[in-house]
Amino acid sequence: xxxxxxxxxxxxxxxxxxxxxxxxxxxxxxxxxxxxxxxxxxxxxxxxxxxxxxxxxxxxx
Amino acid sequence: xxxxxxxxxxxxxxxxxxxxxxxxxxxxxxxxxxxxxxxxxxxxxxxxxxxxxxxxxxxxxxxxxxxxxxxxxxxxxxxxxxxxxxxxxxxxxxxxxxxxxxxxxxxxxxxxxxxxxxxxxxxxxxxxxxxxxxxxxxxxxxxxxxxxxxxxxxxxxxxxxxxxxxxxxxxxxxxxxxxxxxxxxxx
Numbered sequence: 200x201x202x203x204x205x206x207x208x209x210x211x212x213x214x215x216x217x218x219x220x221x222x223x224x225x226x227x228x229x230x231x232x233x234x235x236x237x238x239x240x241x242x243x244x245x246x247x248x249x250x251x252x253x254x255x256x257x258x259x260x
Numbered sequence: 261x262x263x264x265x266x267x268x269x270x271x272x273x274x275x276x277x278x279x280x281x282x283x284x285x286x287x288x289x290x291x292x293x294x295x296x297x298x299x300x301x302x303x304x305x306x307x308x309x310x311x312x313x314x315x316x317x318x319x320x321x322x323x324x325x326x327x328x329x330x331x332x333x334x335x336x337x338x339x340x341x342x343x344x345x346x347x348x349x350x351x352x353x354x355x356x357x358x359x360x361x362x363x364x365x366x367x368x369x370x371x372x373x374x375x376x377x378x379x380x381x382x383x384x385x386x387x388x389x390x391x392x393x394x395x396x397x398x399x400x401x402x403x404x405x406x407x408x409x410x411x412x413x414x415x416x417x418x419x420x421x422x423x424x425x426x427x428x429x430x431x432x433x434x435x436x437x438x439x440x441x442x443x444x445x446x447x
Contacts, residue, residue, distance in 0.1 A: 205421070207428035211409045214431065216402040218410050245435035248443075249403050252384055 204228040209238045213246035278323035282316050285332060290316075293336050296382055300344045307347070315340045333386055334442045337379050380443075387437035395430035402427060 204224050211217045212225045229235050293315065297308040318339050319326065326332055388396055401412035402423075413423035 205424065207425045210428035210431040211402070211424050214403050214427065216407065216409045216412070216427070218408050221410075242431050242435060245438055246431060248384065248438065249399065249434065252381065253404055253406070 206232070206235055206238075209235050210242055210246070213239055213242045215246075215250060278320045281323040281326065282320045285319055285336070286316060289333055289336060292333065292382070292386075293340060296337055296378065297340050297344065299378055300341060311340050311343050311347070314343050331386060331441050334379070334383060337382055341379065383438065383441045383443050387434055387441055387443070390437045390440075391430065391433050394426060395433050398423060398426040398430050399434065 208217065208225045212222060217225060290312065294308055294312050297311045298305065301307045315336055319336065326335065398412065401407060401415055402409055409423050409427055410420050413420045
């Protein structure tokens, strides 16, 4: 049982930190929500930058 | 009548108070810049201190052009990096040696990429440091610790919905902070 999808889930989705069930629900929502698709495109580069840095620092420590 | 001492010629300076600008740069960014440059010089402290000093001299000359609203760190880091590269090049030039062999060019390219990565890290650290404590903490509890937003919410003792919306506003703030520091997404 997952709570309803919120538009603001887009950030947690971009960062890859949603629970698997929430992620699937958000992907379904994304298919029908242009606003979330636009926001995902806008937030994805910064999210990717943060994840890339996390991975780089994990490799070196 | 003798000419008053104050009327002696003064070297031409920018109109803004460059000394004050540079004093503020030293105070606010000198330590960060030295840490950054030490990584570029491989821990050579006297060299790093020379580079920081030269960077500040160039900042003093450019004070009128520095945007007081923007973080000067990317500008300082870029200038410092250029000085380190020039120093390396000068040290590498020796009369008996042939110069730019393919191996040296490869090494120089590698070094440039390494320096770009370092600069990127400085910009990200600065952007994260500029966020509110709540925004920085939610990004740490999720992305950096590799936890889902539900796990982070439990760890922080806050509702999942609150954690999710905090992640949302934190990521937006991070993007704005990165862009303020001259970061552009690669894509």
